[in-house]
Amino acid sequence: MYLLWLRVAAVLYGLASVSALPAVLGDRPRWQRICLPVTIAGWIFHFVAFVEMLAAAHRLMPVGMHQVQATLSLLIVTAFLLIWLRYRTISFGVFALPLAFLMILVPAIGPDKYTFSSSLVRSGWIAIHVTLLLAAYAALIFSLLASLFYLAQERRLKNRQSGFLEWLPPLDTMDQIAKTTLILGFYCMTGGLLIGSLIAQEHMGAAYFLDPKVVLSFVMWVLYLVILFVRRSTGLRGRRAVYLSSAVFLLMLCVWAANLFSSVHRFTTQ
Amino acid sequence: MKLLLTGVNHKTAPVELREQLAISPERLSDATRALLAFPGVHEAMILSTCNRVEMLACHEASSPDLLGFLQSYLGIETTSLRPHTYEYRETDAVQHLFRVASSLDSMVIGEPQILGQVKESYTAARSVGAVQTHLEKLLQSTFTVAKKIRTETQIGSSAVSIASVAVDLAKKIFGSLEEKRVLLVGAGKMSELAARHLMQQGADTIFVTNRTHERAVRLAQNFQGHAVRFDDLYATADQADIIITSTGSQEHIFRREHGQQFLHKRRNRPMFFIDIAVPRDIDPEINRVDGVFLYDIDDLQSVAASHLDDRTREAQRAEVIIAEEVVRYQRRAQALNAAPMIVDLQNTAEEMRQAELRRAQARLQSLTPEQQAAVEALTRGLMNKFLHMPMQAIKAAALEADTVMLEVMRAAFNLPAVQEQGKPHVPAQPSAANAEEPVSIGDQRDRS
Numbered sequence: 001m002y003l004l005w006l007r008v009a010a011v012l013y014g015l016a017s018v019s020a021l022p023a024v025l026g027d028r029p030r031w032q033r034i035c036l037p038v039t040i041a042g043w044i045f046h047f048v049a050f051v052e053m054l055a056a057a058h059r060l061m062p063v064g065m066h067q068v069q070a071t072l073s074l075l076i077v078t079a080f081l082l083i084w085l086r087y088r089t090i091s092f093g094v095f096a097l098p099l100a101f102l103m104i105l106v107p108a109i110g111p112d113k114y115t116f117s118s119s120l121v122r123s124g125w126i127a128i129h130v131t132l133l134l135a136a137y138a139a140l141i142f143s144l145l146a147s148l149f150y151l152a153q154e155r156r157l158k159n160r161q162s163g164f165l166e167w168l169p170p171l172d173t174m175d176q177i178a179k180t181t182l183i184l185g186f187y188c189m190t191g192g193l194l195i196g197s198l199i200a201q202e203h204m205g206a207a208y209f210l211d212p213k214v215v216l217s218f219v220m221w222v223l224y225l226v227i228l229f230v231r232r233s234t235g236l237r238g239r240r241a242v243y244l245s246s247a248v249f250l251l252m253l254c255v256w257a258a259n260l261f262s263s264v265h266r267f268t269t270q
Numbered sequence: 271m272k273l274l275l276t277g278v279n280h281k282t283a284p285v286e287l288r289e290q291l292a293i294s295p296e297r298l299s300d301a302t303r304a305l306l307a308f309p310g311v312h313e314a315m316i317l318s319t320c321n322r323v324e325m326l327a328c329h330e331a332s333s334p335d336l337l338g339f340l341q342s343y344l345g346i347e348t349t350s351l352r353p354h355t356y357e358y359r360e361t362d363a364v365q366h367l368f369r370v371a372s373s374l375d376s377m378v379i380g381e382p383q384i385l386g387q388v389k390e391s392y393t394a395a396r397s398v399g400a401v402q403t404h405l406e407k408l409l410q411s412t413f414t415v416a417k418k419i420r421t422e423t424q425i426g427s428s429a430v431s432i433a434s435v436a437v438d439l440a441k442k443i444f445g446s447l448e449e450k451r452v453l454l455v456g457a458g459k460m461s462e463l464a465a466r467h468l469m470q471q472g473a474d475t476i477f478v479t480n481r482t483h484e485r486a487v488r489l490a491q492n493f494q495g496h497a498v499r500f501d502d503l504y505a506t507a508d509q510a511d512i513i514i515t516s517t518g519s520q521e522h523i524f525r526r527e528h529g530q531q532f533l534h535k536r537r538n539r540p541m542f543f544i545d546i547a548v549p550r551d552i553d554p555e556i557n558r559v560d561g562v563f564l565y566d567i568d569d570l571q572s573v574a575a576s577h578l579d580d581r582t583r584e585a586q587r588a589e590v591i592i593a594e595e596v597v598r599y600q601r602r603a604q605a606l607n608a609a610p611m612i613v614d615l616q617n618t619a620e621e622m623r624q625a626e627l628r629r630a631q632a633r634l635q636s637l638t639p640e641q642q643a644a645v646e647a648l649t650r651g652l653m654n655k656f657l658h659m660p661m662q663a664i665k666a667a668a669l670e671a672d673t674v675m676l677e678v679m680r681a682a683f684n685l686p687a688v689q690e691q692g693k694p695h696v697p698a699q700p701s702a703a704n705a706e707e708p709v710s711i712g713d714q715r716d717r718s
Contacts, residue, residue: 029421157442158557160569170445171540235537238560 002056003111005049006070010108012042013077013101020093024167035093036084043077046104050074066107068134073103075138083142083177089169095145125195132192137252139185144249146178147242154238175237178245182231186224193221213258220251271312271404275363276336276355277324280377283354290346293318298394304343306400310334313405315395317370319387321377326367328404333359364408365596371416373425374588380425380581385416407603415595422591425584428577432460432570433467435577436544440468440512443542443563448472453510455479455503456517457489460546460567464514465493477510479503481517508532514544515551522553529559536561544570608668611676612661614685619653 016039023031053067080096083089153168155161168174196217200208208214227244230236236244278288293301293316305314305325313328325336337348337355358366369375371388392409395401401409420426429438437447444450450473454465457480465476476495480486483499490497498506507513507528515523524543532541538561545552545566557564565573627634627649634645660679667675679685 153442154560157439157563160565160573170441171443172445235539237538237540240560 002049002052003108005045005052006104006108009042009046009049010101010104012038012045013073013097013104016042016093017097017101020090020097024091024094026167032090035090035097039077039081039093039097043074043081046070046074046077066111068130069103070107071131072134072138073100073107075135076100076103076141079138079142079181087169087173087177089173091149091167091169092142092145096142099141125199129192129195129199132188132195136185136189136192137256139181139188140245140249140252143178143181143185144242144245146174146181147245150174150178150237151239151242178241179231182228182245186228189221189224193217213255216251216255216258220248220255223248223251271328271330272333273326273328273360273363273404273408274333274336275324275326275358275366277317277322278351278354278356279322279324279375282356287351287354288320288323291318291323291340291344291351292320293323295390295394298391299398301343302391302395302400303398305336305339306398308334308336308339311339313402314400315391315405315409317388317391319384322370322375324370326363326405361596361600364599365592367408367412368415368592368595369589371412372419372588372592373416374419374585374592378430379578379585380430382426385413385420388412388416408599411595411599415592418595419588419591423584423587425581425588428580430574430577430581432567432574433464435570435573436464436514436565437467437471439563439565439573440542441471443540444511446472449474450511451475451477451509453477453479453498453507453513454489454493454495455513455515455523455551456481456519456547457485458516458546461514461516461544462489464544464546468512469493473512477506479506504528504531508535510541511539512542512544514546516546517551519547519551520549523551524556525553526555526559529556529562533559533561546570608664608676611664611668611680611685615657615660615664615683618683618685619657623649623653 016035019031019035019038022028023035050070053070076096077100080090080092080100083092149168150171152165153171153174156165156168157171196214197209200214227248230244231241278291280288283291298316298318301318302314302316305311305316305327308314310329310332311327311334312330315326317324317326325339327334327336337351340346340351341348366375371385373380373382373384376384388409392401395405429435440447440450447468450468452465452468452473452475454461454476457478469476476490476493477498478486478490478493478495479498479500479502480489481500483497486497486500489495503523507524508531513524517523529541533539540561540563543552543556543562543564545564548567550566552564552566554564554566556562627646634642637645660683664676664679666672667679
């Protein structure tokens with residue numbers, strides 16, 4: 001049944017993505033009135049699907065890539081809605097909603113054939129580990145988006161262009177969003193890695209920490225810490241902040257991709 | 271009931287003439303009452319702003335001499351006035367009113383003040399009983415159309431004056447202007463205006479500096495701000511988020527290295543420089559510093575001009591909406607007017623039937639009550655059958671706003687003329703609260 005709700009959510013996200021274009025780029029209030037309710041409706045269906053999905057097999061966490069994608073998509077839309085609640089801007093919808101749509105699309109087509117078979121992934125602590133890290137990814141995506149918006153808005157204002165990119169939110173709002181999401185992401189990532197490490201220590205010992213994915217994760221965490229420190233101490237904004245956020249984001253993609261080379265983090269065997 | 275609108279506006283009459291005709295808000299009710307009492311006027315409203323004076327009147331067959339009213343009320347010679355006035359009747363008057371309220375006829379297209387002024391005029395006219403069925407219907411439609419144009423087009427969405435462009439840009443940088451500090455370097459009308467706008471939008475503190483310190487103190491008092499000695503300018507400038515310069519200096523006051531220095535002290539929090547001086551007070555190179563945004567008078571003017579172009583484009587969309595709304599309004603009015611005409615037609619036919627029955631009464635006396643009832647039903651049935659086609663034709667003509675056809679039908683059936691008919695049924699009106707809702711105060715005023 002959860003597949004049906006997921007499909008409904010996918011359709012709604014698709015509609016929301018389309019309506020976000022005139023709502024944001026054209027600043028049309030009528031489209032804004034369509035975009036938000038459709039997104040909220042999509043989120044509700046998505047949430048119901050998510051709960052049913054986890055409850056179906058008495059699991060507490062997503063197992064398999066499809067379910068992980070669906071969870072990340074849910075987190076992205078949640079972050080988009082939270083930003084709207086706090087800052088009253090839906091500009092992120094232009095990128096966040098299509099991204100959420102694309103992420104939910106594959107899980108919505110059919111059930112995952114390949115699931116993590118390891119019994120290890122069924123523990124509650126792992127669930128927290130995965131959810132926290134996914135939340136950190138979502139926060140990082142938003143931080144990068146906000147930094148890019150900041151850069152575009154800064155360029156626009158410096159070059160005195162009007163008309164095009166008029167829809168971009170104010171610089172200060174972008175800065176606050178980038179900063180808040182970065183800090184939230186850091187907390188989530190620290191928590192996630194800490195729990196992951198403790199579990200790994202218990203089950204596999206020190207060998208686990210030589211795995212490329214695990215090593216890259218810690219490099220990402222250190223770089224993350226550096227960015228936060230630099231931002232805090234110098235009030236870094238604009239171009240340089242985007243470079244730093246992009247670096248962490250690229251590393252994040254590497255970590256994601258490192259699963260292919262990881263021997264211990266794939267959970268395909270018992 | 272017919273509609274007549276006469277007036278002058280900024281396009282047809284010079285300001286000297288408009289000044290003479292202007293009616294202050296305090297006198298508006300009194301003037302409307304006087305217009306209502308003028309011969310031939312049944313309902314009336316006066317719209318007086320610094321850009322226009324217009325009189326709207328509902329009248330019967332012969333149109334009232336509204337210029338004559340002006341002559342008697344204001345004591346102005348109308349011979350000189352006549353070439354500057356315009357006159358719209360019926361549909362044209364409706365269209366003109368829609369355009370005025372939607373700010374398509376304003377000096378600055380899309381300015382938000384005019385709708386509020388039309389509402390004030392409406393309120394004044396209603397308070398003296400000058401607005402009844404016809405004008406009520408027309409004005410409620412006018413407010414709806416103006417609101418529709420505000421929401422469906424972007425006619426008023428962008429700033430078109432220098433000061434408001436500066437405010438818009440500041441908001442694009444800082445989001446909210448609350449708790450933002452403004453530094454005014456030098457005094458000038460334009461810079462003061464910009465500062466005033468920023469303060470109105472929530473800017474917190476204002477610093478003023480001038481080469482003549484006394485002048486800075488005076489200006490600071492006006493703004494309830496703080497005067498800063500010119501010598502302390504570079505030491506305090508980093509505390510300001512927005513700096514407006516308008517000195518007569520021949521050399522740049524702020525250069526790139528100043529910008530870098532300020533930004534460093536501010537830990538990269540952005541700064542907005544507005545240079546209104548000619549020759550310029552700020553080296554354009556400062557704009558290259560990350561986090562510093564510089565706009566000079568030309569930049570502000572070009573932003574304002576491009577916004578004005580946007581408004582002109584949106585105005586074309588608004589004109590299409592107005593054309594549709596005028597047709598819709600006319601159709602509704604015509605359809606409503608058909609109802610009393612149909613009633614008249616039925617009454618005339620019924621009178622004829624009764625007359626014929628009375629004439630045949632002597633010959634029908636021998637009939638039994640049942641037979642008499644049958645005759646009654648037969649004549650009524652025939653009458654209804656005969657009336658069905660013309661009634662359908664009247665309804666169709668009213669919907670099509672085909673006034674010629676309606677007149678032909680009226681003449682063919684010898685029905686009473688329009689003004690003799692009862693008042694048309696009035697549809698449920700939007701609430702008065704809706705009509706009197708406040709309009710946002712903008713910067714471009716139709717009224718000076």
